[in-house]
Amino acid sequence: MFIDTHAHLNLDPFYDDPGPYIDRALQAGVTRMIVPSIDIESSERAVALAEKYGPVFAAAGIHPHESAKAPKDYLRIIEAFLSHPKVCALGEIGMDHYRDYAPRHAQLKVFREQLELAGHKDMPVIIHNRAADEDTLSVMETAGNFHAQFHCFGSDREFAGKVLSEGALISFTGVITFSGKAKALAGKLPPEKLMTETDCPWMAPVPYRGRTNEPAYVVEVARAYAEIFGKDIASVAAITRRTAETFFRLQEP
Numbered sequence: 001m002f003i004d005t006h007a008h009l010n011l012d013p014f015y016d017d018p019g020p021y022i023d024r025a026l027q028a029g030v031t032r033m034i035v036p037s038i039d040i041e042s043s044e045r046a047v048a049l050a051e052k053y054g055p056v057f058a059a060a061g062i063h064p065h066e067s068a069k070a071p072k073d074y075l076r077i078i079e080a081f082l083s084h085p086k087v088c089a090l091g092e093i094g095m096d097h098y099r100d101y102a103p104r105h106a107q108l109k110v111f112r113e114q115l116e117l118a119g120h121k122d123m124p125v126i127i128h129n130r131a132a133d134e135d136t137l138s139v140m141e142t143a144g145n146f147h148a149q150f151h152c153f154g155s156d157r158e159f160a161g162k163v164l165s166e167g168a169l170i171s172f173t174g175v176i177t178f179s180g181k182a183k184a185l186a187g188k189l190p191p192e193k194l195m196t197e198t199d200c201p202w203m204a205p206v207p208y209r210g211r212t213n214e215p216a217y218v219v220e221v222a223r224a225y226a227e228i229f230g231k232d233i234a235s236v237a238a239i240t241r242r243t244a245e246t247f248f249r250l251q252e253p
Ligand SMILES: [Zn+2]
Pocket: 092, 127, 128, 129, 151, 152
C-alpha cells in the first residue's frame, strides 16, 4: 500500500474526470491520495474531491505563485476549510524564487500568515520551497513552526539536515527516479523521515517520462527509495506510509 502525498487532482487534466485516475491508483496499490491546493478555488475543489472519493484527502492553502492574488479575507476562508474532517493539512505554502511569479513581499506575507494559522490550528503544513532556502527557513524560524513536509525536495544536504533537525519531514517526487543528485541526497537521509509523492500532473518518473504524471506512478518513487536504501519495496512503502499517516493523521483506508 502506497500513499501519494501530493497529487493535484483538483487541477487540469484531472479535475473534470478524476475517477479513472483514482481507479488506476487503487489498482496499483495506492490507497490514499492527498490533494494540495494553490488558491481558494482549488481548495474548494480539493474538499469536494475528498467528500466524493474515500481514498482522497485534501489540503487547503495559497501557493506562493498565487500569493499576490489572494483575497483580503483569504485567511478566514482557509481557516474554515481546516475544520473539514477530510482536510489533513494546510498547503501548499512557501516561497518560490525560481519563478518569482508573485512579488517577494507578497510571498513572505502570505506564507508567514498561513504558517502562523497552521500553528494556531495545530495543522501540519505542506511546504513548497524552490530556490528560496533562506527565506523559507527564516519565516519558519520566526513562526516557530516546523510541523512541515518539504515537498518536491530540491535543496542540498545541509538544508535537509537543518530542517530535519527542526522536526520537519521531506518528500521526493519522480525526480528521484532519474536525478543522480536527488538519489545521492536521499541515500544520506533516514528513510523514516521521507514520504512519497508524485506532484502530478508534473514530474513523471521513469519509465513514464514525458507523459502526464498520475497518482499510480508514486509506486516508482517507492521503488527508487527501495533501490537507494537496499530494501524491498514493501518495507520502504510501509516505512514511508507510517510517516505520512502520522504526519497527516490519516485514517485507515
Ligand atoms: Zn510545490
